Amino acid sequence: MRTEIKDIIKTLHEMGNDAEDCVCLLQTSFIYHSLQTLHDCKNKSQIFKERELLLTGEIAGMARDNADLKPYVSVPVHLLRIGESVEKLVGCIEIMVREQILFSDRAIEEITYLFQRLADILRPTADLMLARNAILAKYVSESETGIVKRALEYETLHEERLIEGLCIPYASSLFIRMLDEIKNIAWHAKEIAAKLVAGLEVEVY
Numbered sequence: 001m002r003t004e005i006k007d008i009i010k011t012l013h014e015m016g017n018d019a020e021d022c023v024c025l026l027q028t029s030f031i032y033h034s035l036q037t038l039h040d041c042k043n044k045s046q047i048f049k050e051r052e053l054l055l056t057g058e059i060a061g062m063a064r065d066n067a068d069l070k071p072y073v074s075v076p077v078h079l080l081r082i083g084e085s086v087e088k089l090v091g092c093i094e095i096m097v098r099e100q101i102l103f104s105d106r107a108i109e110e111i112t113y114l115f116q117r118l119a120d121i122l123r124p125t126a127d128l129m130l131a132r133n134a135i136l137a138k139y140v141s142e143s144e145t146g147i148v149k150r151a152l153e154y155e156t157l158h159e160e161r162l163i164e165g166l167c168i169p170y171a172s173s174l175f176i177r178m179l180d181e182i183k184n185i186a187w188h189a190k191e192i193a194a195k196l197v198a199g200l201e202v203e204v205y
Contacts, residue, residue, distance in 0.1 A: 005068055008059060009129055012072060015051060015079050016126025016192075018044050020119050022086045023185070026093065027115035031108070033097045042090050048083025052076045071132065071196050078188040078195075085181040085188075092174050092181075101171050104161070110154045111175070114182045117147050118189075125189045134200040137193035144190035151179045 025041035028034060055076040063069040095101065103111070121143040124136050158175055161167045167175075 002066070005062065005066060008055065008062070008069065009072065011051065011055065012075055012079070013126055013129040015048060015076075016122065016129055018047060019079065019082050019086070019185075019189075020122035020126060022083075023115055023118045023122060026086065026089050027112060027119070029090075029093050029097070030111060030115065035094070035097055038090050038094055038097070041086065045083045045086045045090070048080050048086075052080040052083075071198060072129075074195055075129070075192050078192045081188045082185050085184045088181045089178060092178050096171075096174055101168070101174065103171055103175065104167065106161070107158065107167075107171075107175055111178055111182075114147060114151060114154075114179070117143065117150070118182060118185055121147070121186065121189050125192055128193055128196045132196045132200065134197045137197040137200075140193040141190050144186040147186040148183050151183050155179055 022041045022044050025037045025044070029037040029041065056073075059069055059073050059076065063073050096103070121140050125140055127133075128136055128140070155176060158167065158172065162169070162172050
């Protein structure tokens with residue numbers, strides 16, 4: 001494999017690791033109401049935009065003559081979308097911290113759990129950049145299904161708490177927005193995994 005291709009794949013791997021780091025920083029910010037970790041996360045998410053603009057065109061151009069790069073063509077765009085969702089989560093948590101909006105213990109446990117599950121699938125998603133392993137991709141796909149299912153369950157339970165008057169409407173809006181962005185990140189991770197193993201022996205559902 002040519003050095004230029006190895007460098008591109010290495011950069012994509014680093015971006016995948018940055019995505020995981022961002023989610024870990026989001027989790028810390030959410031639990032401890034830390035603006036500093038939010039700032040660190042925001043800085044990392046900017047890298048997605050800067051690198052995506054360069055990488056998408058570069059990969060598309062090189063992939064015409066290099067079959068090794070074809071599975072990676074859409075990966076930068078999915079990483080960019082992950083970065084955009086990270087920025088939206090930063091905005092939600094920033095509002096929560098600055099305006100001192102309190103979530104219930106139940107809501108905190110639910111969001112914290114989902115952040116941890118996101119980190120758990122972003123790590124192997126990053127590893128897939130280096131090793132296109134179909135078993136690993138299947139794990140990402142199945143985990144995404146689990147995250148979405150759990151997030152939908154949490155949304156239903158939250159609506160019940162809201163009806164019962166146990167939640168503040170503004171906090172409720174933030175909670176739902178956070179669930180949506182978490183689902184988006186998981187979906188794009190699944191799409192990356194599916195694209196990277198397309199054509200390999202083990203199918204990803």
